[in-house]
Amino acid sequence: MAMNIALVGIGKIAVDQHVPSIQGSSSWRLAATVSRRGTVAGAKRYPDIETMLAARPDIPVVSLCLPPAPRFAAASAALEAGRHVMLEKPPGATLAECGSLGSLARKHELTVFATWHSREAAAVGAARDWIEGKCVRRVHVVWREDVRKWHPGQDWIFEPGGMGVLDPGINALSILTEILPQPVHLRGARLRFPENRQTPIAADLEFSGNVTAEFDWRERGREVWTINVETDAGSLLLTEGGGRMFVDGVETQLSSGPSAGSPSGEYSRLYARMAELVAVRAVEMDLRPMIHVADAFLIGRRLTVGPFDW
Amino acid sequence: MAMNIALVGIGKIAVDQHVPSIQGSSSWRLAATVSRRGTVAGAKRYPDIETMLAARPDIPVVSLCLPPAPRFAAASAALEAGRHVMLEKPPGATLAECGSLGSLARKHELTVFATWHSREAAAVGAARDWIEGKCVRRVHVVWREDVRKWHPGQDWIFEPGGMGVLDPGINALSILTEILPQPVHLRGARLRFPENRQTPIAADLEFSGNVTAEFDWRERGREVWTINVETDAGSLLLTEGGGRMFVDGVETQLSSGPSAGSPSGEYSRLYARMAELVAVRAVEMDLRPMIHVADAFLIGRRLTVGPFDW
Numbered sequence A, B: 001m002a003m004n005i006a007l008v009g010i011g012k013i014a015v016d017q018h019v020p021s022i023q024g025s026s027s028w029r030l031a032a033t034v035s036r037r038g039t040v041a042g043a044k045r046y047p048d049i050e051t052m053l054a055a056r057p058d059i060p061v062v063s064l065c066l067p068p069a070p071r072f073a074a075a076s077a078a079l080e081a082g083r084h085v086m087l088e089k090p091p092g093a094t095l096a097e098c099g100s101l102g103s104l105a106r107k108h109e110l111t112v113f114a115t116w117h118s119r120e121a122a123a124v125g126a127a128r129d130w131i132e133g134k135c136v137r138r139v140h141v142v143w144r145e146d147v148r149k150w151h152p153g154q155d156w157i158f159e160p161g162g163m164g165v166l167d168p169g170i171n172a173l174s175i176l177t178e179i180l181p182q183p184v185h186l187r188g189a190r191l192r193f194p195e196n197r198q199t200p201i202a203a204d205l206e207f208s209g210n211v212t213a214e215f216d217w218r219e220r221g222r223e224v225w226t227i228n229v230e231t232d233a234g235s236l237l238l239t240e241g242g243g244r245m246f247v248d249g250v251e252t253q254l255s256s257g258p259s260a261g262s263p264s265g266e267y268s269r270l271y272a273r274m275a276e277l278v279a280v281r282a283v284e285m286d287l288r289p290m291i292h293v294a295d296a297f298l299i300g301r302r303l304t305v306g307p308f309d310w
Helices: A012-023 A047-056 A068-080 A095-108 A122-133 A166-179 A263-282 A290-297 B011-022 B049-055 B068-080 B095-107 B122-132 B164-179 B263-280 B288-299
Strands: A003-008 A028-034 A045-046 A061-064 A084-087 A112-114 A134-142 A186-194 A202-207 A210-216 A224-231 A234-239 A244-245 A301-305 B003-008 B029-036 B044-046 B063-066 B083-085 B112-114 B134-143 B186-192 B202-207 B211-216 B223-233 B236-237 B245-249 B299-303
Touching: A003 A012, A003 A047, A003 A301, A012 A028, A012 A263, A028 B245, A045 A047, A045 B011, A047 A068, A061 A068, A061 A112, A061 A263, A061 B211, A068 A084, A068 A095, A068 B122, A084 A263, A084 B044, A112 A263, A122 A166, A122 A224, A122 A234, A134 A166, A134 A202, A134 A263, A166 A202, A166 A210, A186 A290, A202 A290, A202 B186, A244 B202, A290 B095, A290 B112, A290 B164, A290 B288, A301 B063, B003 B011, B003 B049, B011 B263, B029 B049, B044 B049, B063 B068, B068 B083, B068 B095, B083 B095, B083 B263, B095 B112, B095 B288, B095 B299, B122 B223, B122 B236, B164 B202, B164 B223, B164 B288, B186 B288, B202 B288, B211 B299
Parallel strands: A003 A028, A003 A061, A028 A045, A061 A084, A084 A112, A134 A210, A186 A301, B003 B029, B003 B063, B029 B044, B063 B083, B083 B112, B134 B211, B186 B299
Antiparallel strands: A134 A224, A186 A202, A202 A210, A224 A234, A234 A244, B134 B223, B186 B202, B202 B211, B223 B236, B236 B245
16 A cells, blocks of 8 residues: 655656656655645645644655755654655765764654665666675776756855765765775865865765775766776776676676666665665664765865856 | 783873873883884884784783874774774774774774763763753853964864864864763854865854854964853853863862863873773774764865964
8 A cells, every 4th residue: 555755845856756756656655745836746735844744644754855954954853743754865964963863763763764866776786796705906986977967056056065066976975885895984085166166066085995086067078977896806887877887898787677777766766665664664874975975075185176157 | 900002103192191191090001102203211112003013912902192194094903903992082084984993893892992082071071960951052162272382383283184173173072962961963164264274273163952162273362162051950161171160150169089170180081991991892982073073074164264374
């Protein structure tokens, strides 16, 4: 039987990914939305989460697609009202507030699920399985994309707390922490801040274990989302943000689940996982990707580059 | 019977605090030092930690007084060599490396103790006990000191990873997280970077729960280290970095332990605690103060101020 769910924050990611994933699942029924403007046909819209929580005791689960800054207030309101909570990445603006949400969920015996959608990309599980047991010698991550295409006019990503290029970069880090058998830690970073902005538009990261990453939001040509892993028994290349996988240059044919290979498959799998977690009231909150981002801001060298304007 | 201990990094803090605390304790015997230059009478000096670890299997405990950057390599070398490790604050350059040290210690069933010396200040325990059960309405922290006096010529504190004014600020945060009954998280911060430096020289922090803090390294006159806590049942003032305590304006007379009231009492208590932890091979690593610092770099607004030179 389908469970009622409310979607909070009806922006681009909600419309493109969350709504079709919910509506395409037999586990969920989109019973309400919370948004100032955005609407979804068939789901009653509420202007704020407090109103929705008070009006709809029939909705036990809330999924948040808000920017990091307002997320804590909404998530804690939902947990205090006895609802399970699913969080878009990153799970909060600060590590401390994520910790508080985890504690609050455990106190009330509710689920909180800090999702990392890139971990659900089609080839990530196969990459993790292939690497397991091998000796990793070198890893290089390249995440180059066009911020104007993915975040048109979204000034909040360049405001304090918006993370800048570490917002897409955290997707790479979520895959990295999922597929590497050993933990790594940051040794140094260079963060390039546009002179008129508060968050970096490009970043180079150097981790322990011979792991490096370059993130750049200034790509106007061919976008790249790759992770290259060299081991004692061959090399693995993940492309398209974890969507495809090559071993020693030969593409691995992935078993095609119902949505494998399609980006929205990532979100379908997240909602399937949420249903499992809610059934046992479990907390799943792996903060490692966000810890690496916070570490990059903590120890990164700040370099100033030319101004950025849309 | 006294246990052999090696002290790594013979700088100002080691000479002023660690050496007298070790030599004043019947639990410890200072058996070796690791330093390029600094020596301590009666303890053999080694030029690097690897040499000391190889030469001295009779030393089961290592205490590190190194800057954050080289700390991980030394700590992991000691743990891999089967030694218990005590860490000066902050316990590492990054949160991820602190997590790795904790995991490594647990894997080898060794103690790692991430110390926060300010928590051992004379009035901190009494303050925590007084606040417990009361409703905290407002907290304000002021930490104003002269960087030229405390870190003369130490350029590393203004280099990436040096934390800047958050290095003394983390002492205040270590007390705050110890005495407050509820967790708080950062809502915003303003970080003032000298135009020629990589870390802030002043910072204002705004936490949830009506908790604020101001840290400033530019104080040339009267230095201040205070925490003011207003509750539903009176107000508490901690002064002198937790050394003295006033309730509604009246100073609380503290029970005077062997070293209460003296700054070096902080380190004596840390070494006493280390002896307890080693006896049961426990890991004690509370990262909350450092999480707040990383959060401040993650979401803080960067403001540029005039250059800083010694």
